[in-house]
Amino acid sequence: MERGVEWDFEPTLDRIKVLLELLGEPQRAYPIIHIAGTNGKTSTARLTEALLRERNLRVGRYTSPHLVTMRERIVVDGKPLSEERFAELYEEIIPYVEMTDAGGRRIQFFELLTAMAYAGFADAPVDVAVIETGMGGSWDATNAADGTVAVITPISLDHTDRLGKDIASIAGEKAGIIKPGATAILAQQELEAAEVLMRRVAETGAVVAREGLEFGVMSREVAMGGQLLTLRGLKGVYEEVYLPLYGAHQASNAVCALAAVEALTGGDEPLDVDLVRQAFATASSPGRLEVVRRGPTVVIDAAHNPGGMQATLEGLHESFDFTKVIGVVAVMRDKDVETLLELLEPVLAEIVVTTNSSPRSMPAEELGGLAEGFFGEERVHVVPRLDDALDRGIAIADAEGEFSGTGVLVTGSVVTAGDARLLLKKGEE
Known part of the structure; x- marks a missing residue:
């Protein structure tokens, strides 16, 4: 029904x-x-x-x-x-x-x-x-x-x-x-x-x-x-x-x-x-600055508004000693996308923009166009499928070398975090 x-x-x-x-x-x-x-x-x-x-x-x-x-x-x-x-x-x-x-x-x-x-x-x-x-x-x-x-x-x-x-x-x-x-x-x-x-x-x-x-x-x-x-x-x-x-x-x-x-x-x-x-x-909060993979370290977070993203980035800085962070980002088109990108820009060395499984997800090309206004064309990678985007983000971090201290942050939406969690085999708790 x-x-x-x-x-x-x-x-x-x-x-x-x-x-x-x-x-x-x-x-x-x-x-x-x-x-x-x-x-x-x-x-x-x-x-x-x-x-x-x-x-x-x-x-x-x-x-x-x-x-x-x-x-x-x-x-x-x-x-x-x-x-x-x-x-x-x-x-x-x-x-x-x-x-x-x-x-x-x-x-x-x-x-x-x-x-x-x-x-x-x-x-x-x-x-x-x-x-x-x-x-x-x-x-x-x-x-x-x-x-x-x-x-x-x-x-x-x-x-x-x-x-x-x-x-x-x-x-x-x-x-x-x-x-x-x-x-x-x-x-x-x-x-x-x-x-x-x-x-x-x-x-x-x-x-x-x-x-x-x-x-x-x-x-x-x-x-x-x-x-x-x-x-x-x-x-x-x-x-x-x-x-x-x-x-x-x-x-x-x-x-x-x-x-x-x-x-x-x-x-x-x-x-x-x-x-x-x-x-x-023994408490847990899946999808909230959650480490889902090591070598390189991949952290997923459900932040989807400016207040949440600010808290996430402060927590990331405090708790992880990354020398460089690669972002994999998919957002809903009805969110304050430009402010989210503005907050991410000083933190991310490069950003892989993509889409999640929701029909509300902003198309990767459109998100890429907005991201270039903050990051410049050289730092933005447009990858329409999330599974491919995760592979790209991890590959960029891998290319920095095993001991480079480069991490991957997957964020932008609860759906993005859930999709990434499933793809990276964390599954249901």
Whole structure:
């Protein structure tokens, strides 16, 4: 049954609320940690899940988009739904979807997946669900549920055609997940975003905790394969916490996850420090400064907007001692492509521009034309197919010599990262 495409939809909660009502309000069967923001949502969701699971709770995690398979989006007990369970869940809810359709409210693609997640988590059943918004907040399908804890990761410009042309407008949309009686966990924000979020907190009477004030990263040093952190949570200080993820942005994601779990558990006692260490030491965030190959080192990253790309490049510089970086880049045509290229230019010695598997991907020739304006013709290679582009990028790095310190960065989109991950044989986690 045709449900349209994920990125083209009518913003309203009317349809999903009717469907969930027909399903018996499954989203009310468990407490929810709800996560919105421009960058860092999926990593924060995975880190939050890791902490909760380490406390022996059964956790449902719903994130988007996926890297390799749609089933990655709906996770129970740390594992994506099996093909059989995914199909079974679809078959279980489709009669209710058709009833909603018949009432003149045609359920759209992301709404269907969200209903499947909420119903699947109730059926499992889970002790707690970690839910990432798809886009925005106020009218995002996930917002038909009320989060006990609302986490807002850093807000920057993205989806401006949908969410607004400035930071304040985007923050206003994302603030919609903060509900009366909730606890709002706010990552460090630009001033315009912080003001809007704090107004929402005041309007709802939510309890607020802000990174850098009520909680934060106290110290951080680069360690083999990641970083060593001292984190100040809402209820205590957690020292010698190893995080196998790169960059200051991941340390921020980790402390936001920590504060969210502390807020959910209630009381004044801090979490067990060994539990926190164990949870974070085994955490992963596929497609986020992830090393997928050695000799030469190939790093993939899902950065697709200026805020995300800035964080990625800072993390790359801090955590990898590359003498030279070759870029393999494919982007969506509706993104701020010129700013992405402007940010990449000082970092990349050469850039291989290509396309990913999405119909929204900018054609390689068009991206190449834009790239030449920043890099000059000599540094730009146009290779239409991603598999060939990966081969070209690796070949350029190889030609520098085994001990040259040249690395390859594959970036520009979540789809690019997922496609590259599959092609380079990392597969599904």
